[in-house]
Amino acid sequence: MTTFKDSQIARVLGEKSFNRISSAKILIVGAGGIGCELLKNVVLTGFKNVHIIDLDTIDLSNLNRQFLFQARHIKRSKSEVAKETASKFNPDVDIVAHHDNIKAPQYDIRWFSQFDIVLGALDNLDARRHVNKMCLASNTPLIESGTTGYSGNVQVIIKDKFECYDCQVKPTPKTFPVCTIRSTPSAPIHTIVWSKSYLLPQVFGQAEEDDSELDKAADEGENADEINTLKEEQHAFKKVRQAVRTEGGAKVLFDKIFNSDVKRLLEMEDMWKNRQKPRPLEFDDCVNSSDFTTEGGTTDSAIVDQRKMTLGDNVKLFIDATERLSARARETDDPIEFDKDDRDTLDFVSAASNLRSIVYSIVPKTVFEVKEMAGNIIPAIATTNAIIAGVQLLKAVNVLNDEMDLCKPAVYLGSQLIAAPFEPPNPFCTACRDTYISLPVDESKLTLGEFITTLRMLFKVYEDDRELSIFEKERLLYDPDFEDNINKPLKDLGCQSNTFITVVDEDGEFDNVAVVLTPLPEDASESCILPSQDSFKQPGKRVKKPEPVEPEPEPVSRKRAREEEYTETADGVVCIDDSEDEAPPAKANNATITLDDSDDEVEVVPPSKKTRLD
Numbered sequence: 340m341t342t343f344k345d346s347q348i349a350r351v352l353g354e355k356s357f358n359r360i361s362s363a364k365i366l367i368v369g370a371g372g373i374g375c376e377l378l379k380n381v382v383l384t385g386f387k388n389v390h391i392i393d394l395d396t397i398d399l400s401n402l403n404r405q406f407l408f409q410a411r412h413i414k415r416s417k418s419e420v421a422k423e424t425a426s427k428f429n430p431d432v433d434i435v436a437h438h439d440n441i442k443a444p445q446y447d448i449r450w451f452s453q454f455d456i457v458l459g460a461l462d463n464l465d466a467r468r469h470v471n472k473m474c475l476a477s478n479t480p481l482i483e484s485g486t487t488g489y490s491g492n493v494q495v496i497i498k499d500k501f502e503c504y505d506c507q508v509k510p511t512p513k514t515f516p517v518c519t520i521r522s523t524p525s526a527p528i529h530t531i532v533w534s535k536s537y538l539l540p541q542v543f544g545q546a547e548e549d550d551s552e553l554d555k556a557a558d559e560g561e562n563a564d565e566i567n568t569l570k571e572e573q574h575a576f577k578k579v580r581q582a583v584r585t586e587g588g589a590k591v592l593f594d595k596i597f598n599s600d601v602k603r604l605l606e607m608e609d610m611w612k613n614r615q616k617p618r619p620l621e622f623d624d625c626v627n628s629s630d631f632t633t634e635g636g637t638t639d640s641a642i643v644d645q646r647k648m649t650l651g652d653n654v655k656l657f658i659d660a661t662e663r664l665s666a667r668a669r670e671t672d673d674p675i676e677f678d679k680d681d682r683d684t685l686d687f688v689s690a691a692s693n694l695r696s697i698v699y700s701i702v703p704k705t706v707f708e709v710k711e712m713a714g715n716i717i718p719a720i721a722t723t724n725a726i727i728a729g730v731q732l733l734k735a736v737n738v739l740n741d742e743m744d745l746c747k748p749a750v751y752l753g754s755q756l757i758a759a760p761f762e763p764p765n766p767f768c769t770a771c772r773d774t775y776i777s778l779p780v781d782e783s784k785l786t787l788g789e790f791i792t793t794l795r796m797l798f799k800v801y802e803d804d805r806e807l808s809i810f811e812k813e814r815l816l817y818d819p820d821f822e823d824n825i826n827k828p829l830k831d832l833g834c835q836s837n838t839f840i841t842v843v844d845e846d847g848e849f850d851n852v853a854v855v856l857t858p859l860p861e862d863a864s865e866s867c868i869l870p871s872q873d874s875f876k877q878p879g880k881r882v883k884k885p886e887p888v889e890p891e892p893e894p895v896s897r898k899r900a901r902e903e904e905y906t907e908t909a910d911g912v913v914c915i916d917d918s919e920d921e922a923p924p925a926k927a928n929n930a931t932i933t934l935d936d937s938d939d940e941v942e943v944v945p946p947s948k949k950t951r952l953d
């Protein structure tokens with residue numbers, strides 16, 4: 340049925356373009372800042388068949404920019420409410436909402452294949468990379484987007500035509516030397532990272548079952564003294580974990596982290612020769628101090644969160660937040676993770692980081708500032724989201740109209756919208772250089788050997804007994820010297836529907852093939868159905884990587900000078916004298932703490948779990 344609105348849209352866009360839009364089926368991944376804008380654009384442009392997916396529920400902090408949501412929708416599913424509100428803009432549109440994770444197995448290649456275009460409106464690297472891969476595998480054009488503050492970008496991704504999301508290496512996350520975080524903080528971010536990524540997981544996160552990880556690291560030749568220190572620490576925290584879950588547990592935790600641990604560090608006199616010494620806190624003195632800010636009559640968290648907090652305020656908040664988390668931990672064994680919108684974890688991280696700051700003579704932060712820093716948040720700007728979602732819609736129309744010359748990546752820099760030059764796919768990209776093929780199989784019947792025979796039938800270049808190796812992610816299933824699994828059905832090897840199996844040419848002459856297993860039709864009698872030859876491509880010739888250029892040898896004097904920047908401490912940890920944010924990772928213990936820009940994750944990598952850097 341053509342409505343009045345439709346005929347107006349058709350006049351603006353042209354009949355041909357309008358017909359393409361109204362018959363297209365599109366998917367929006369994410370119903371947050373960009374997703375809400377996109378859904379509004381899509382329903383007002385004449386799209387008739389839209390799916391939207393988001394795993395989250397609506398939070399108060401979303402309302403300033405995710406305008407499809409109102410206060411009465413808080414705690415309801417984002418995708419459901421987005422559908423409800425946007426449907427009212429244009430009742431002719433059929434919107435299907437999924438309150439789910441896009442990585443769930445039911446959203447497989449076949450599911451992705453039903454869409455003419457996928458529009459990405461996500462906020463994290465992991466989900467973006469997954470959608471990129473699914474779109475490459477299903478040959479579905481993806482229009483990817485992102486914003487930070489006043490900047491944003493839109494990228495059209497079509498396999499073998501344009502760069503994919505993974506073609507360009509993303510900036511390396513910011514890292515902090517472990518010793519700066521653990522022993523010698525000098526800036527608020529150091530105590531915040533400690534509180535969020537070390538203390539909270541130690542006390543309320545996943546419990547370390549035993550010492551097996553550390554024993555393994557010791558067997559692998561990691562520094563034995565260091566492993567012992569880590570073990571002792573782990574055992575001490577085990578006791579505190581238990582105490583915190585009982586009455587008065589906050590005091591036990593406080594005494595350990597702000598008193599006895601600090602006193603122990605003070606014994607390492609060398610450490611404090613050129614640094615200000617930390618000052619241990621006494622629980623009773625702090626609790627009995629009259630150093631509290633009076634409430635001032637308001638309980639509005641937006642106002643309270645922006646208040647400067649005294650020592651007394653922080654101690655009070657620390658005890659209160661620990662008790663709240665402790666009550667939660669007693670109810671369920673599920674690990675508690677930091678979430679800036681979870682009041683209890685935010686209060687705990689704020690109070691603990693501020694108390695640590697006080698110990699180290701660092702200026703404490705307000706809860707609001709801690710939220711920004713711990714969440715690694717650059718404020719989202721509604722207008723940037725609107726501009727980016729607008730560009731994304733235009734690119735979707737370009738793709739549907741096959742106007743590839745208009746599909747250049749768009750970069751928005753606060754005041755200018757720039758069309759960046761086209762870049763061809765990176766010949767060494769691990770995501771888009773693969774040849775993707777979907778293979779319907781009964782994984783409980785098809786053996787690995789039969790699977791390999793099938794590959795040799797499908798791919799001409801494999802016919803002449805070319806040597807192959809077969810992987811599921813990094814797990815080797817087969818190579819010419821490892822034939823143990825050859826008679827096992829794929830299911831016994833952990834491969835099922837939606838598993839990606841990578842086939843590598845041992846001679847490196849051809850690109851990899853990524854085989855995606857899909858379910859067989861119900862009535863199929865065989866254990867595998869061969870796709871028709873024109874439904875997939877043969878792997879291309881691999882582009883040879885240029886030989887790495889040997890770096891110029893470093894002049895000895897400079898190298899030595901750099902080594903002198905590292906000083907050994909009593910517990911064997913090597914510290915960098917300059918503990919600025921930008922300091923390089925600690926050299927000898929090889930442990931870094933990573934602040935990942937893409938999401939609010941901060942990764943702490945213990946030395947035992949990380950491969951050597953040097």
Ligand SMILES: Nc1ncnc2c1ncn2[C@@H]1O[C@H](COP(=O)(O)OP(=O)(O)OP(=O)(O)O)[C@@H](O)[C@H]1O
Pocket residue numbers: 368369370371372373374392393394395400401417439440441442460461462463466719
């Ligand atoms: N794997 C995933 N599957 C489905 N939806 C996802 C997935 N990962 C992230 N999202 C959704 O993508 C959306 C991104 O939107 P946005 O960047 O505005 O984030 P937000 O969480 O709403 O805002 P903020 O992080 O600033 O509070 C969020 O609604 C989030 O729930």
Ligand SMILES: [Zn+2]
Pocket residue numbers: 502503504505506507764765768769770771772
């Ligand atoms: Zn790529």
